[in-house]
Amino acid sequence: MDGPVRGILMACIFFKFIISASPCPPRCQCDTNQMVSCAGSNQTVIPGDLQNSTRFLYLERNNIELIRENTFSSLHHLEELVLAQNKLYEIESGAFTGLSNLDKLFLEENSITILPPGIFAPLVRLTELHLGGNRFPVIPRNLFGSMPSLERLFVEGNQVNLTIESEAFDGLGNLMELSLRSSRIQRLSHGMFSGLLNLARLDLSLNTFGSFTTDVRKDLQHLKGKRDSHTELTTLAEGTFADLKSLVDLNMSSCSLKAINRNIFKGLTSLKQLYLSVNQLRGIDEGTFCESLNLVLLELDGNPLENLEAGSFRCLYRLGYLNLNHTEFNRIGEGFFKELNELAVISLSSSGIVEIAGDAFQNKSRLTRIDLNDNGIKSFNTSLFDGTRNIRTLRLQNNQIKSLPEDIFNGVSGPLNLSLKGNPLVCDCQLDWIPGWLVRNGGTLDRCECDQPPALHGIHLDRVPYDDFHCTPYIVNDLPHIYNATPGDKRFEIVCPVSGKPPPTITWTVPNGETMSKKTVPEYPNGLYRVRENDTLVIRDISSAVEGEFTCEARNNLGHISVQIEVQVVQISNSWMTAFLVVMIVLFVSCAICLLVTFLAPWRRRRRRRELTRTPARRVDPRYGPLSPIAEGNETDEL
């Protein structure tokens, strides 16, 4: 062939190739990757002249209303089809025929109310399907037929009340994630999740089914002809989730749940994460979680849990994370978290807590974080953190804490990030240990400010020099105020139950009015008392003479205080004395009776003998008259 002819031919072929290779639909963009994007391009119908090699087709944000039968029948290579945010109200039967390689289909935010049966049957490779934001009144049984590849299904934000028929998802044996979030579902019916043997995540949040009874319960109520309020509250029937053996993650936040019980968790043997936030649960029955032994995470924040019981959290042996923020349970009672020995993080903020039982965190060696912000806590039991050796974050902001006892972190290894902002801290000698503890054990303190004393008001706790934490002398409660001394003892010591910073000087006043201190009295002058170098008062030669009221006065440059201490000198304690007296009286009385009996018997015998010798004469001699009353009395006595 001639050069020019060949040249023209080549040009023709090239031109033809250009034409056939890139007929890009109007207002669309096409690229070499077989991607066609017509997003937001004012399309009202699906462009007809698409390359059969197209793999990605983006048609979102248009005005498409209808998908006709066989629209995509030549797009065997299509992997992703996006039709979200259009005006679709009808999808004809057979619309998806030919899409045998489709992987993802997006149909959300349209106006679809109904889908023809079998519509998804050609989509044998589909793994992800988005149907949210439409107007489905019902998802009928077998809508999806058999879709063995489908792994993720989203029906979120349905615009009208949605009923899901039982066995609606029956053919979706490989579905792993199902979201029915915010879809106006008012009832979970028995069997609606049947067949979902591989489902791992189920989101049912933001629906209203929690305030309705299930069919079964309702029917039962009708049969009984009475309204049983407890039955009505038990809204989710046993077995609702029975097939979901692989379910790991269940979200039932904001579902108006008024009650739950262990029956609804029957079958959920793999469940690890359970979200029940923002419902209306007032309490949790004992043993509710005993069907969910693998639970690792539990969120219950935003429920008015005022009726929690000690057994509410039973069986949660593996729980690591518990969120109880924004509940109203006020008081953490004894044994509340008893079996939760794997707990790592607990959130208890804004829950109106004013009291925490001393054993609340017992044996929680894995606990690393406790959140107690925004409560009304004033003080803590000193042993509260004894079992939380590994705690790293302790948040106590916005409570009513004035002071923390010095030994409260004895069981904590540190480092510890402690936050105390928003508390009326009294920066006196009882708080001076905190900065030092944090230096020794590691950790941080938030920028919490002292409230008292006035001189330190507004100063950050960790900026106050150690020597500036002052205390006027104050009474130390765990020292005795009454002493019992034993007479005859050589020596007896009493301690002034007072502390202060700077250390106060102590002056003692003894019962006879004498005053003394470690400076004024060197060594037993004449008397019975002296004061040791450490301000202890020593009393010698204990007898009743040293009994009475002692006063110690403690004084430093900030103030002074007097404390009365009583010393009682007692040989034996009162109860022993009483017992002793009783025994003595009993002994005395019995002795007296013995003596009486022993002495009376011979005397009577003698007298009797005397009378016997005298009586015949009396009786015989009428001058003596009748027997004397005394003799008569003696005779009756002897009977």
Ligand SMILES: *[C@@H]1O[C@H](CO)[C@@H](O)[C@H](O)[C@H]1NC(C)=O
């Ligand atoms: C979209 O198309 C309609 C007619 O089909 C036209 O009236 C309208 O102006 C177009 N809008 C835009 C933003 O192109």
Ligand SMILES: *[C@@H]1O[C@H](CO)[C@@H](O)[C@H](O)[C@H]1NC(C)=O
């Ligand atoms: C596209 O369709 C034509 C016929 O219309 C066919 O000859 C060609 O092989 C198809 N290409 C692909 C990639 O399927």
Ligand SMILES: *[C@@H]1O[C@H](CO)[C@@H](O)[C@H](O)[C@H]1NC(C)=O
């Ligand atoms: C939808 O459900 C709500 C309660 O969640 C109810 O008040 C409303 O009447 C229902 N609407 C229809 C159309 O049934």
Ligand SMILES: *[C@@H]1O[C@H](CO)[C@@H](O)[C@H](O)[C@H]1NC(C)=O
């Ligand atoms: C559970 O649902 C709520 C409400 O829809 C949502 O805010 C939250 O993020 C969900 N939790 C998880 C872990 O998906």
Ligand SMILES: *[C@@H]1O[C@H](CO)[C@@H](O)[C@H](O)[C@H]1NC(C)=O
């Ligand atoms: C403390 O927790 C450990 C580990 O879970 C457990 O073996 C032990 O029995 C618990 N002790 C008490 C007193 O609860």
Ligand SMILES: *[C@@H]1O[C@H](CO)[C@@H](O)[C@H](O)[C@H]1NC(C)=O
């Ligand atoms: C609980 O509330 C506190 C304070 O509002 C917040 O810092 C914390 O993150 C919350 N915890 C959870 C798990 O939401």
Ligand SMILES: *[C@@H]1O[C@H](CO)[C@@H](O)[C@H](O)[C@H]1NC(C)=O
């Ligand atoms: C602190 O808690 C322990 C253990 O629960 C308890 O025995 C003790 O009485 C509590 N102390 C105070 C002062 O409440």
Ligand SMILES: *[C@@H]1O[C@H](CO)[C@@H](O)[C@H](O)[C@H]1NC(C)=O
């Ligand atoms: C404690 O605070 C320090 C300094 O802000 C930070 O580096 C560390 O990660 C915190 N530890 C924890 C457990 O939050």
Ligand SMILES: *[C@@H]1O[C@H](CO)[C@@H](O)[C@H](O)[C@H]1NC(C)=O
């Ligand atoms: C005071 O000192 C004496 C001996 O020096 C000692 O036996 C006693 O325990 C001390 N008392 C206090 C309260 O330290």
